[in-house]
Amino acid sequence: MNEDGKTVVCWMQRDVRTVDNWALLFAGHLAETQKVPLHVIHVLPPPPAQTQEESLPDLENLRLTQRHGEFYLGGLEIVHKELKEKNVPFHALRPLSQRLVSSTIESQIVQQLKPCAIVCDFSPLRHVRQWMEGGFLESCEKSSVPLWQVDAHNVVPVWHAADKRQVGARTLRPRIHKVVSDYLQKFPKFKGNEHVEKDQELQAYDSDALKSFLDWDESVASQKWAVPGSAAAKAKFESFISTGLSKFDSHRNDPNYTQICSGLSPWVNHGHISFQRLMMAIKKLNRYATGSASFIEEGLIRRELSDNFLFYTPDDYDKLTGAAQWAQDSLELHSTDQREYTYSLEELETSKTHDDLWNAAQMQVVNEGKMHGFLRMYWAKKILEWTESPAVALKTALYFNDKYALDGRDPNGFVGVGWSIMGIHDMGWKEREIFGKIRFMNYAGCKRKFKVADFVKRYKGAAENAAAAEAEHNRAKRGQKRKLTHS
Template identity: 55%
Template sequence: MSPRQAMTPPCLLAELAAPATKRERIAVLLTSTPFYRAASAGRRLNRAAPVLAAAAATRTSFVGGHARGQLGTAVRRATTTTKPKSTREMTKKRAAQKKSGDGGEAPTIAHAPDEVIPAGFDQTRTKLLTQTVMPREKKTDMENPCIVYWMMRDCRTVDNHALLFAQGLATKYQVPLRVVFTLPPPPSSAPGEGADGSPPKPEDMSLTLRHGDFLLDGLKVVAEELEAANVPLDVLQPACRTAVGTETIRYCINRNDALALVCDMSPLRQPRDWIETQTVPHLGQQVPVYQVDAHNIVPVWRASPKREVGARTLRPKINNVFAKYCTQFAEFAGNAHLAAEKVDAENQHDWEQYRRYLRLDESIEPVVGYVAGHEAAMERFREFCSTKLKNFDSMRNDPNQDVCSNLSPWINHGQVSFQRLALEVRALKKHTNGTAAYIEEGVVRRELSDNFVYYTPSSYDSLEGAADWARDSLQLHSTDKREYVYTWKVLETGMTHDDLWNAAQLQLVREGKMHGFLRMYWAKKVLEWTVSPAYALATAQYFNDRYALDGNDPNGFVGVGWSIMGIHDMGWKERDVFGKIRFMNYAGCRRKFKVDTFVARYRGAKENANKVAPAGEKVAGKKRKSV
């Protein structure tokens, strides 16, 4: 018997012997480690036994190796003695839970009626937004009876549940399917800074050339694919942002005789306003509006009826229904149910006019290497699977290792479905740990972001969206003295005393992306070096949404929110400026990866740090060389 076995309680030896693979044995040992250290009596061992006995079931979860995180948490809870809380503390906790949606009865979701659900289509993917339930009756005096799909978030013809649902309706009622896309109207005037001098909200600004080109290039691909399927695509250019609903209603009622309107689902404030506030109340008395979540594998309203605390609470809910929803797609046939001469689908578009309409901000240029469209995304995905997946689990948090798929721009713009990626990567049946990690990030973490934004519609981008403990803690420390204070305009240029932060910012500005691990450090330093938490949040969101090609997406809002206001995190040891928000520092990054190697990739990062820090002072953990 080895020394480790001699120290291991008998019940854990049996548990270690039970798993069939080396990876499972390691998972059990890892999740048991906190227990060894905490246990001081047989009483605690017995209390943890039921948790460990449930490990076998946990290992069968689709997230594979990540089950050890759930089990470790359960063991710590079972073996940790907690002090009883005061009534006041418990009352505050219940209030916070109620405010965040943690608790209460599940809301009743109205779905599209059984009579209109295509064969093989899951009814729970749909949501009925109007009191009008059934499509209008097709009448002989209608000039252009049709089914309209309002394409918004999911800009693709392949693997699109909303488009497939609309196609099913068109086939059932023997009318043409039409697709309409609304270009986001530019603001009537340039927005100014916030009252505290913070940057303007990107949602109030024109698209950048970086984002506009990727959007229009992707839409060109959609137009070509729809024309091949004999489906017309119309592009609307509303006069202003408050006219989006009016234009959509005119399109459905005046230009066409829509029997029903189908739209996809975005939890963001602006598209929800266009659908729920501007369109549904006025169109819904005549035409039913069916919403389909074509972005998430598990529809956001089916995954959870409330805002979840974190991944640990959403993960089991997704696990329970993952197999039900992660299924193969039907094939898109377009208007194959009609004779070609009955549909005018030439799809002639003036793309230069669309670009002029958007009034793109040309100061932020496109990035090299990002070709829009579904096929381009799948080509990049296949390369990831063949060369990077095997190391994804162990190296994905090292910014110097090129092991990430970098597919988030295509996913966020709706040009590829993550459900397709999940199906393909699981079908490989190799690199188990890499596959599990990829599914965890692409399903649990991504759909957790949608959950947060969907159930926090008015405040997902402000401190009001934080949990009470985080908001109160940040407020308490908002006036703490900062060692460094920068304005957002200075930060934008990557001109700080920290060469690593500068490199991360320059990567974002120049390449339109930032490594996921660095994004956490980067955002936390914005909190540490700006005048207030609100200013920090606005600044980090501005940089992310203006420069990152995958910006203006729930994942971005939650990523910044996790770093600055503790979204989906817990309270940590209290410290100046951060309060109870998790802290990260330069030294910790040096322990994780070779910082100097990363910094050297971005010209100006080190030079800027040397310019900012006075002679003799430390430059983010290293003595500055005198100049």
């Protein structure tokens, strides 16, 4: 602790909530014991760097959309209000580039607020790690300000769950189950700045200034269903308990059941609710044993497996080189296989493929900001099948996922797409064209699982686009044949 310090700063980046937040609670505790005020900071995403026109941007340079922006800013506004009620100043920083994040915090926070300690939360996303672990850590060391990191997102902190990248759920599961009860501790109440005089200068929340800084892409509209904040998340969870939990294990893979999956991923990923809270509530409820076990498997094991993958694959989690060697070799071997169908980015984006189910799934995510979990697997695998190479498929699927899905821009997206396209956490399957040993999925398999036609019917244009694309494909094929016979 820097004994000359005048404040404690909590850098709240991933877990944007004032309740059930171990990083904030720890920072509050330090402030109370040091008898200094607590301040909270958050770094807004800097403007994206220009990428070459023909290449799709990485996540750190993907422009924010109105859909994400409104949900994100709404969450910050709620946190600002709740902190104000507890007399805690909130600073939303606006660095002008990725490179300037640490110097912005240094000049606007470290020099002005003179913290005796800084507590940050944790994210395995590369650019956020660079902010926290790069130049900023060094500058804290130079100014003798200790920087503590608390994983407020995972139930079991990622570095305690495992000390290396895990092969899959089967190796992470026993490690987590062995220690999880130690971490399911009751959350204390956040007291804010109760311990200091009410003489803080509390800034007003200038939503217009933040919005204009973010300069979001208005072509991807926000969604009425997406109400930000912990209260909305809690209400959603309660509705899931009454409509979905009992059948979660048996029905969650059927996209025609709209009330079975929790739909909570945007709130969990934006840190508006803690999965630990959900897990404790389910345990306390003590009903629907199989549904509850299945929900905990997804929300605890699968979700924390994603963070494990990114944390221990920091440079390659979004590249083919992040895959296991068998998958890299197999994809490479089949990268030049003949593709029966190939589509441009635009054709894919506007749902113009010959596959009505795929078109419907794409319309779901583009128009509604979410795609059913089962369809996500099928959707990404078809992108592998219909683009010119696995590298293009990976970039394209990540781009759509992060542009349109409100729960995107999260480790789960990298791992979900990685599982589908490059076999992350999966095993090798029977070798076939294009896919190599990557697990294959097809339309007939979907038809065996659920009523495909019922799902497609919900999306106007999905079937019509498919018929038009198939007709065009057949025309082109006939033309090709004619050319061959004449030559």
